[in-house]
Amino acid sequence: MQLESVQQLKQQLLHDLVVPFTPQAGKLRGGAAVTRFMRMRGMPGDATPFGVGARPFESLPHVARSIALGLASHGNGYRLAVRLQRPSLRNSPLVDHVTKRARGEVDIRIVGRIDKRTKTAAGPPWYQRNTRPLLIGASVGHVKVTAGTIGGFVKRGAAVYLLSNNHVLANEDRAKSGDWIIQRGRFDGGKHPADDVAKLTHWIRFKKNGINVVDAALGAIEPGIQYEADLLTGLVSGKNRQLAGVGPEFIDEGEVVYKSGRTTGATKGRVTAFDLDNVIVNYDIGNLRFDGQIEIEGTGRGPFSDGGDSGSLIVNADMLAIGLLFAGSDSGGRNGLGLTFANPIPQVLKSLKGSLLL
Numbered sequence: 044m045q046l047e048s049v050q051q052l053k054q055q056l057l058h059d060l061v062v063p064f065t066p067q068a069g070k071l072r073g074g075a076a077v078t079r080f081m082r083m084r085g086m087p088g089d090a091t092p093f094g095v096g097a098r099p100f101e102s103l104p105h106v107a108r109s110i111a112l113g114l115a116s117h118g119n120g121y122r123l124a125v126r127l128q129r130p131s132l133r134n135s136p137l138v139d140h141v142t143k144r145a146r147g148e149v150d151i152r153i154v155g156r157i158d159k160r161t162k163t164a165a166g167p168p169w170y171q172r173n174t175r176p177l178l179i180g181a182s183v184g185h186v187k188v189t190a191g192t193i194g195g196f197v198k199r200g201a202a203v204y205l206l207s208n209n210h211v212l213a214n215e216d217r218a219k220s221g222d223w224i225i226q227r228g229r230f231d232g233g234k235h236p237a238d239d240v241a242k243l244t245h246w247i248r249f250k251k252n253g254i255n256v257v258d259a260a261l262g263a264i265e266p267g268i269q270y271e272a273d274l275l276t277g278l279v280s281g282k283n284r285q286l287a288g289v290g291p292e293f294i295d296e297g298e299v300v301y302k303s304g305r306t307t308g309a310t311k312g313r314v315t316a317f318d319l320d321n322v323i324v325n326y327d328i329g330n331l332r333f334d335g336q337i338e339i340e341g342t343g344r345g346p347f348s349d350g351g352d353s354g355s356l357i358v359n360a361d362m363l364a365i366g367l368l369f370a371g372s373d374s375g376g377r378n379g380l381g382l383t384f385a386n387p388i389p390q391v392l393k394s395l396k397g398s399l400l401l
Contacts, residue, residue, distance in 0.1 A: 044148050046114070049121045053112045053320065056123075056141055061110050061321055106323055106330040108156060110137070113319030113338065115150040116296035122148040124316035126338070126375075128156060128323055150316070154375040154382050158325045159210050159258070160191075160353035160368060170305050173227055173238060176269035178276055179286070179356055180303030182227040183207060185214045185243065186235045190228025192305045192354040194367050195286070196272040197261055197397040203270070204261035204397065205241055207354030208369050212260035213246040215328050220244060224262040228305070230351070240268050247394050249326070255333045257386040257394045258353075258369040272400040275301075275362065278309045286356075289399050290363035292389045293317075294337055299360050302368060304352030312339045312347035312383065315376070322384060324370045335390065337366050339383040340376035347371075348383040357385050364388045364399055 044052075108128035115124040123145045125138065130153050132138055142149050174181045183193045183205065191211030197204045205224070209215065212224055224241040227233040241262030249255055264270060273286040278301050298314045316338040323330050339357070341347035348355065348371050357366035366385030375382040392399060 044120050044122060046121050049114050049123055050318070052123060052145060053114065053318075056112060056144060057320055060137070060140065061112060106332055108323045108330065109321070110141070111154075111319050111322045112141075113316040113336075114296075115316045117148065117150070122150055124319065124338070125149050125151045126316070126319065126322070127151065127153045130155065152315075152375055154372045156325055157322060157370050157372045157384060158350075159208075160348055160350055160371050160383075170227075170308070173233075176271045177205060177226060177240060177264070178271055178274060180276055180305065180308075182231045182233070182305040182351075183211065183224060183240075183354070184228035184230070184233070185212050185218055186223045186225055186229065187218075188212075188214050188228065189230035190305055190351050192303075192352055192368075193226070194354040194356040195364065196264075196270055196400040197392070197395060198400045199245075199261070199395075199397040202263060203400060204244065204263050205270070206259070206261060206356075206367070206391075206395075208258045208367070209246045209249065209260045210258060210326060210369075211354045212243055212262050215326055216246075216248050218243055218246075231305070240265055245395055249328065249331055251329060251331065253332075255331055256335050257367070257391050258333075259367060259386065259391045259395055261395055261397065275358065276303060276309075278303055278358075279311075281309075284362050286358065286364065286399075286401055287362040288364070288401060289388055289392070290359055290361070290365040292387065294365055294387070299342075300339060300357050300365065302348065302352070302355045302357045304348055304355035304368065306349045306351035307345065307347075310341060310345065310347050311343060312341045314338070315340045315382065319384075322370075324384070333384070333386075335387065337385045337387060339366075339385065341378055341380060341383075344378065346376075346378075346380040346383070348381075356388075367391045
């Protein structure tokens with residue numbers, strides 16, 4: 044299909060089917076209720092019931108995991124990228140209907156549950172020492188957060204800030220302006236006040252009942268704390284590279300990318316989908332929906348990212364920044380070790396009203 048045709052189809056399916064289906068799945072777990080919804084939209088057959096463990100009813104997520112839709116390259120054209128966040132949907136009437144609407148031109152993959160990429164469990168830390176000057180890829184976090192990653196340095200006016208995710212620096216909107224940010228992160232042994240490097244100043248608040256496009260925040264670097272804004276440590280085959288700028292807004296499938304993160308270090312991957320909508324991500328505050336995201340798979344023996352890599356800067360082969368890593372799944376991808384999700388950097392900088400420092 045042509046690019047414009049796939050984009051139009053994606054928006055139609057989101058509006059007519061996927062988005063209306065998602066709140067139904069969150070409120071009505073019984074198969075009969077979901078079946079009625081689907082039959083109202085001309086889909087025959089029974090719906091696959093949404094499984095749920097025994098838990099307080101009020102603790103059910105407001106937004107349920109279902110299907111994310113995006114774009115993927117195919118030959119000289121494009122096809123619809125269908126990402127299933129529930130394996131039980133693979134042979135469901137819902138997916139069959141999407142496939143028929145796309146006339147079979149679909150790239151269907153099971154990604155499972157997608158989680159924020161802050162470190163939440165024990166494991167070997169990466170770059171756990173304090174780094175002075177501050178470096179892209181180093182451990183960082185709000186004083187009450189385990190650990191995430193410095194994604195770069197941003198300039199607003201005359202001031203310089205370090206960049207990472209909201210859930211790394213602003214503790215999922217629970218932080219206050221002026222809160223301390225430490226490097227290394229608390230999980231890696233960082234302590235307040237000895238390791239204070241910045242104060243939280245700007246972050247994009249999450250929308251629990253709406254559409255999110257970025258998970259991003261800034262911390263104003265304290266006077267006397269040095270930083271190297273363009274150094275990408277050991278990024279390609281163990282060799283340092285220099286950040287060359289901001290990449291284009293359009294990211295095509297198959298593009299080779301790199302990142303440095305505090306857990307998995309320097310890794311290489313490839314873009315597997317872009318402009319991905321209805322990506323439901325698991326946070327402490329609940330499931331949140333993200334639109335316009337980039338999907339990446341690892342190309343080596345390990346995953347492209349893991350818990351603690353949140354906030355990592357993703358660059359292409361020309362060392363141009365294309366994404367801010369914020370979430371990932373434990374399954375999917377050609378090596379079966381999970382997929383990574385990133386906010387497009389142009390949108391991050393636009394939302395934060397800043398420019399990437401080189």
